[in-house]
Amino acid sequence: MSTTVVLLSDTNPAGVIADASAPLINIEDQGLTRGDGVFETMLAVNRSVRKIDAHLTRLAGSARLLELPMPSEKQWQDAIATALKEAEVGARTPLGEEHTVKLIISRGTVEEGPHSWVTVAPSSAKVLSQREEGVKAMLLPRGHDPAEDSAYPWLLAGAKTLSYAVNMSVLRYVKSRGADDAIWVTDERRILEGATSSVIVAKTVNGVKTLYTPEPSHGILPGTTQGTIFNGARENGWELGFGPLYPQDLLEADGVWLASSVRLLAPVTHLNGTKIAVDADTTYELLGYLANN
Ligand code: PLP
Secondary structure, eight states: OOOEEEEOOSSOTTOEEEOTTSOOSOTTOHHHHHOOEEEEEEEEETTEETTHHHHHHHHHHHHHHTTOOOOOHHHHHHHHHHHHHHOOOOEEETTEEEEEEEEEEEEEETTTEEEEEEEEEEOOHHHHHHHHHOEEEEEEEOSSOGGGGGGOGGGOTTOOBSOOHHHHHHHHHHHHTTOSEEEEEOTTOOEEEESSSEEEEEEEETTEEEEEOOOTTSSSOOOHHHHHHHHHHHHTTOEEEOOOOOHHHHHTSSEEEEEETTTEEEEEEEETTEEOOOOHHHHHHHHHHHTTO
16 A cells, blocks of 8 residues: 655645655654644545545644644645545545545754645555444543643644554553553543544434534544534434533443544444444434535
8 A cells, every 4th residue: 555645835836746655754853753743634535535624624723723834725725636636546435435635734843844745545444444343442541631731722632733642552552452442531431532533422312312422622622523423413403412421321322433534433332341232324324414525
């Protein structure tokens, strides 16, 4: 599997195609040495990026928090178009041809400053298989309530930074214990988010279909997938709720999903080893709200 790289450039509006196997990052790049940068991961179906506006809006917010320069929307759009045109054949799925598209802004070196690039690669088969097979999730402590971070701008609450070592570490931890994914909780066991996803819960109460997610502005990453699904659900008669959610709410739900841009919706089949309800009809309905976005 090869990755296509397009570097954003002030002199070349369409971006510059680069050789992904060549050394493109300076060894002193602070995106590399400190995780000092921001990114977005997006899904392209049939070489068209899904919900690009929501991703560019979130990227702009992340860049603002880190005081990084945000290239213009046109620069991103043109570089993405160049990369998607150049990319090798993607993964074939019922949706069409799928690629994973990443946008990155790195602090760069002290001498040269920030720089940005786009990568496109076929989506991983393992990630795509979770749409069908679902995930076994473990509830694990976040260590503190990220809502507390919101008061302190230097803690970068809600920014999608390159510092994902903790997110990757928790995935290794759950895998070593036979699970697929983690759902973080606060010390009082309030549900936060997945390692790389938002949590969505469906429950019918007194005949009223309700979708819940933990309050997105409370220190967790506001998910573009969750946001798009909730917009569609609202238009289709669902009640919406924004937590607080606790483990019991997930155990008693009609369905629980991990939502993220490339995976879309992965039904949670087990929580801490306990089998929970899987709602295939609702999965299908919620996926429909993502279809044209
Ligand atoms: N929360 C975290 C920590 C994530 O890393 C991600 C995606 O990578 C999400 C939520 C879901 O965001 P989106 O739906 O915009 O992909």
